[in-house]
Amino acid sequence: MQSSISYNEWEANEGRPCDVSFLSGRIFEYTDDAIEQQFRPNQNEMPDFDALIELPCLFTYEGSDATGMIGHISRIAPRARGLEIVYSLPDDYPRIRLNSDEIFASLGIAIDRYENRRTHWAVKDVDLFELTTTMLQTSDRHLTVLTSRQMQRIWGAGHGQGRLVFLSHRASHRQEVSEVKAALESRGLRCFLAHEDVMPSLSWQSEILNALNTMDIFVGFVTEDFHRGGWTDQEIGYAHKRGVHRVFVKLGSVDPKGMVATEQALSTNWTNAADRILEHLNSAGAL
Numbered sequence: 149m150q151s152s153i154s155y156n157e158w159e160a161n162e163g164r165p166c167d168v169s170f171l172s173g174r175i176f177e178y179t180d181d182a183i184e185q186q187f188r189p190n191q192n193e194m195p196d197f198d199a200l201i202e203l204p205c206l207f208t209y210e211g212s213d214a215t216g217m218i219g220h221i222s223r224i225a226p227r228a229r230g231l232e233i234v235y236s237l238p239d240d241y242p243r244i245r246l247n248s249d250e251i252f253a254s255l256g257i258a259i260d261r262y263e264n265r266r267t268h269w270a271v272k273d274v275d276l277f278e279l280t281t282t283m284l285q286t287s288d289r290h291l292t293v294l295t296s297r298q299m300q301r302i303w304g305a306g307h308g309q310g311r312l313v314f315l316s317h318r319a320s321h322r323q324e325v326s327e328v329k330a331a332l333e334s335r336g337l338r339c340f341l342a343h344e345d346v347m348p349s350l351s352w353q354s355e356i357l358n359a360l361n362t363m364d365i366f367v368g369f370v371t372e373d374f375h376r377g378g379w380t381d382q383e384i385g386y387a388h389k390r391g392v393h394r395v396f397v398k399l400g401s402v403d404p405k406g407m408v409a410t411e412q413a414l415s416t417n418w419t420n421a422a423d424r425i426l427e428h429l430n431s432a433g434a435l
Contacts, residue, residue: 171230177268187271197224204276207237218276238354294362302359303338310336311435314363316383317341318373321399324418325369331422337365337435360386365434367395367425368404370413375405384408393434397421 175195176184188195201221208216223234299307313332317325322341329339340359356379366387374380387394388408396404398413399421416424429435 172226174268175231176271178270180273183271183273194226200224200271203271205235206276207235294358298358299362302340302355302362307338310338311364311429312362313337313339313365313367314359314383314387315339315341315367315369316380316387317369318371318376318380320373321369321371324421328369328418328422328425332425335422335426356383361390363387363390363392365393365395365429367397368408369421370396370398370400370402370404372400372402374402381406393429393432395425395428397425 172194176188187199201224203221205219205221206216207219217237219235219237221233221235223232225232225234294302303312315325315329325341329341332339340363342356342359360383366383368374368380368384368387384394384404384406394408394411396408396411396413398404398415399418403409404411404413414424414428426435
């Protein structure tokens with residue numbers, strides 16, 4: 149279950165706890181009666197705010213084209229004609245470009261035609277994180293919106309000066325991939341490597357999603373354990389759906405499997421991997 153609050157000034161206070169007030173009568177607008185009953189059994193009493201703040205919240209803007217942000221509410225205080233809400237918008241969660249009915253439908257949320265044009269707080273019976281991830285995986289549009297600060301955190305200060313390359317690998321080969329990353333970046337590419345580029349205080353899953361949804365090129369290091377569970381197959385799915393240029397580097401006897409089984413891999417060793425990747429990208433016109 150998740151909250152959805154539509155307003156018009158969320159990002160004016162992005163990155164720090166802040167307050168917003170609106171009429172208390174706007175709580176549970178466009179919310180099923182059964183759900184409202186869970187949080188407000190008695191219509192003459194205030195809702196169970198302690199239970200409400202346990203839910204993740206999708207902060208949206210009034211209007212049809214805006215940005216939706218996943219965040220958390222930390223405190224709700226009744227006021228004379230409204231509520232004071234203290235909230236935060238964690239910098240590591242993806243922002244989602246909203247296009248009214250289309251995106252809400254992707255989230256599994258049935259909305260009234262006026263719901264995205266009215267300040268209100270609805271509660272919906274959906275798994276926000278699961279549905280958001282599915283939407284990003286299956287959409288054929290570029291839906292993630294990142295600020296310049298977020299792009300710099302993920303891709304480095306030179307993120308606007310070179311192609312953005314996502315490096316997909318198994319943790320058992322992190323040292324070798326780290327050396328390939330250094331070689332590629334010395335030649336002008338900007339690379340994302342999860343174990344180096346995700347800050348300890350951030351959600352690594354959300355940060356990986358941010359990188360996958362802003363990458364220009366996907367490189368998969370196909371080692372013996374590459375397809376043995378974990379995130380690598382999901383990362384391939386993202387790259388395939390987004391249609392970015394894909395490079396698979398074969399470092400052993402295992403070939404790429406699944407939806408990319410027919411794609412030719414570059415057979416090489418760790419020492420020559422960076423050179424082979426650059427040769428391929430140049431010949432393919434991907435740089």
